[in-house]
Amino acid sequence: MTARLMRWAALWLALIVCGGAFAHVTTTGLLRIEFTGGRVLYALSVALPELPASATATLTAATNGDRAAAETVAEAARRSVTVDLDGGRCRAGRVRIGGAGTNETRATVEIDFTCDASHGRLDITEDWRAFLGEHYQTLGNLRTPSGERPVIFGEEARSITVDIDRTIGTGWFDFVKLGIEHILTGYDHLLFLVALLVTARGVWSVVSIVTAFTLAHSVTLSVAALGIVTIPDRIIEPLIAATIVWVALENLFAAEPDRRRWIWSFGFGLVHGFGFASVLGELGLKGVTLVRGLVGFNVGVEIGQLIFVAVFLPALMWLSRGRGARLAPRIASLTVAVIGTYWLVERIFVG
Template sequence: MSAVFRRVLRVLLVGAGVLAVLFSATPAQAHGMSSVAFADLSSGGTGVVRAQLQLEYDLLVVSAADAAQDDPLFQAGTAAFEAGDAAQQVAALEQYRDDVASYVGRHFRIAGDGGGCTPTLADGITMTQQEGVPYAVLEVDYACPPSENGHEVVSTLFPDDEGFVTDTKTILTYALDIHEGSTVLDAEHPSFTTAQSTLERFWEFFRLGAEHLLTGIDHILFLLALIVGSRRLREVVIAATTFTLAHSVTFILAATGLVAAPAEIVEPTIALSIAVVGAWYLWRLWRGGKVDQDLSHAHGFLRLDRAGWLRVGVVFLFGLVHGLGFASALGIDEPWSWTLLWSLLVFNIGIEAVQIGIIVVVFPLLVLLRRRYPRIGMWASGLLAVVVTVAGLIWFVQRILGIE
């Protein structure tokens, strides 16, 4: 079996060059070019809702200027962005505050029972940074008619049809209408009402967690590498559980602001983890390790050899890094609260639901293929491991070099 597989593996590795060319066209960030906006709502007095918005500076400039290169805001704003001068960036927004206020008013709307609220951009635009990216901080007061059933918030900031980014998410926190909490708005679910129930709010975070794993091809490839490298059910269960525990710890700590790590380290390490776990399986096969999987629980569920426990340890360390990636993607920036903690736990449950679904579908198929058609099963497992390894290496290089 070992000699046969070595010949097969040589053929597969030759094909890896072709796969490298194909994957080299993919972006360094497997999640694609996206943006996160932050909105914090509170009462500004009778009939007034105060919104603090944090918007990515360069996107705000080009969007408010309608991407017209001859627009004064476009010219002044992009020059300030390229200069990296926060004071110059604030000056550009203040000089053309009417254009900025008009864009924000059209794309971040609040309404009450009696109709829409009228926005007014307050004085004192400032700058901050999120993950090293400059963000403009805007204070907007919305004068609202009397409302007895809460307020509806609609965010269409930086929509897909502007052509600059895709899948913009607005992380909304609020202490308004005797309610407080947080939610996420996006293109599919752009609106929220403060009369929303706790169950509805938690469903938003569950959906966001499930969508994040489904659309995050790097995390899916890592999971596939765990599956293809597991010979028995207990191995994939132990590996997946270890991964879950590890990323849950760092996800909660990072999302609540207790730990932090720069994306320049987290993202390349996630890519490297994909390559390492995929290559681990190929290395074991090259050394003549077993490739069969079975569903037996013989010899104790937690009984693994030394190599198996070493693999679990590696998965745990990489799981810690993946948790930082999950937290970065969610992008929450708010004080700790029980509502926030429960929302994060529900987000994590959404991730785990998809992860379990993938294992339930893929692992039995590999088992069946390897039992019924051993040679085809070996080819399929080897090819999948090669694809995972090559993709991880390419993303690692791209993220190290900052290639989009």
């Protein structure tokens, strides 16, 4: 009895912790940093529907010409981003605020920095959490005369250091690392995997589900990153949430939810691939760098996915012993359905 109570206590604790994490989707900004001759251009693009209501209202007003709102955004930008070169603080210049082309659901913030030095150690610190939300992170690339490299500002690191005198290439490992970090912080994709695997029966079932999902999202990630097919985030993001709800409800109400689960895994994996591509496709990569980035990022996503599966399945098997064999999948599916429904409603009506 004690062992059984301990297992169920662990289950509820895990659900509470996961629910708290999943209920706050990481808001991701897309960034371009260019360094040329002692000058740094910082150009950030954010999706308005993903932001807190106050930040969305202020940015929207600023892009529409509201002077007070623009000054509020500019002040937040100067507090959130600092640049140092060769030990000296670079001076922030004019902050420009606008929309991202014809996409009215995005806003851009650009800052020019002027540095007294033209070489040495470049330190960039970014922390927008006070303005853009506690769970905000940034993905992008830094370009210098020596080359370019991916950059990430998130919960693990709010600053980067680069020696601009050293040739910096966009290597395979950089993109693999980016893919791993993206999937392990992409809570909606992980929640979808939970819904797919929680009713899996046997090794073949797990292999077929994971393989189908991998093949599908690899296809759409590739065609989207190469610009062959482009679907706006305002369509893809609600669809991703809908796939989560669908699979969770099937787990709860279908007589044999595991039967032919690989078909749903493949079909819905095509949708999730476009979600992955939204990160890679806007980094501005071209030519050989784009191909290297596509392959490396995709490999990183698969590695991160395997890491999650390797951790999740043993935990599920442990919780599913005895009476847990019936209750654990149902409790997990119900939790997934509730969180997925919240995301679906939010992404349809808020953005």
